Amino acid sequence: MAQTLPGAASNLRDPQPIRTRKKPLPFPLNIWQSAVGRKWVMAVTGVGLLGFVLAHMIGNFHVFEGPAELHEYAEALRGLGGGIIPRLWLLWVLRLGLIAMFGLHIAAAYTTKEISRKASDNAGFISGAKSYPGGSDYVAANYASRTMRWTGPIILLYLIFHLADLTWGWLPHTNYTKGDPFGNLSNSLSNIPVAAIYIVANVALALHIFHGTWSLFQSLGLNNPKYNQARRGLAAGLAGVILLGNLTFPILTQAGVIDNADNPCASETTEEGAVHCFEEILEAEGE
């Protein structure tokens, strides 16, 4: 029986490039043109975002000192730079840096995923991974690494919710008063569904950090056989600390430890009123 290959006449048997090379851009920009470089950007921005998550968590522990102290911390953030830099300026520099890091991190993640999808063309590409028609077995990939492409978008959605809730005050359940972070926080997290959203999002964040922390050393090429063993431990430790720390807020609000009944300025409904009320308490404490 004579066999003719249907594709023999064409070049179907030769692998075709999945991209067309573009003209190289000048130096720092050409790093972004390659996927290896984009992973490097993802790792560097990941380190920055990890720093933000840690600082945000530690700062929020002021809530356990009391409503006036939390207000004092919020005011200190706005006044960063002391008497040298005008109020809010340094905070906005940090915010713009954060927005840029989020943007680059997400853009790098999305574009590299699309490259992988193209590279897996003749298998399937389901939920962010190549899939074989006959099924395939994971040996090394763990739950955290396989769900990076889900935990990432979950964190982004949560971030928008979190900003709408406690920064912009768009959500009715918070009964938002600018200048009273303690009241806003306790009003918001005393809602069971809202507390549940915070808990789920922070579990997703911890999973994302667990793989991300290990992975960034590989992406940046920070590899030394002497210290490689410590990377898993560092990743688990960081993810664990951030998970436990961030979960104290919704859980302890539900448990009644953080309670708006302890807030002496809870009755204030305007920013001026709340700020004035807290300043008086802090002055009285200082005397």
Added chain:
Amino acid sequence: MSETTINVTLEVWRQNGPADKGHFETYEARDISTDSSFLEMLDIVNEQLIKEEKVPVTFESDCREGICGTCSLMINGQAHGPNKGQATCQLHMRTFKNGDHITIEPFRAASFPVIKDLAISRAALDSIQHAGGYITVSTGSAPDANLTPVPKEAADVAMDAAACIGCGACVAACPNSAAQLFTSAKINHLNLLPQGQSERWKRVEAMVDTMEDFFGTCTNHGECHEACPKEISLDFIAFMNRDYVKAKIKNRKLAGQK
């Protein structure tokens, strides 16, 4: 040691050429000696198919001792089968039990077109090699032994990288169809040695760029290392990533010296 035989059911991917859609077909493999290798089992099945005047299953093999990198096959969803550090040719039927169902598929990636059934083209890996997987030396008479001193540690690590047989299991096992493990092994076995230094930065840039023409992006799952019949270390991927961004700076400097 008494010889035992087992019967297994095979689900084999059949695809009549690159343009065909392809499908699974079921074959019974009867009285297979547990001492036979996986490829010998396929040979027996093919003999049977020929006797029945059917088209035998096309698959690739050459040395059948785990050093050439020709054999491939996804066996029950794992590249080169379930055992660690083995190519398909080194996998023996004693790994399986009587009555097992075994799914056999080709290595899959967009840049691994199926030629027929289980045979694939791995020409994309050759393209990466052509981009810089060599050193340019003047070939004259044989140099004196130990003319170029190489530290023992460097020689050891370079040899670990050079163990790569280029089978493509890393790409097949990778959920992103990335060829990082192959490319990093090929880059580093030269970049770790004195002979590879003068072309080091050109090499890493050229080979990574060619890799990205054909393959996906690494997310550090580590599946490639588990699938690799030579157990190439993930550390080489980190070395490659470090050298790539360094090369972007170094090559700029080198070009500026013209």
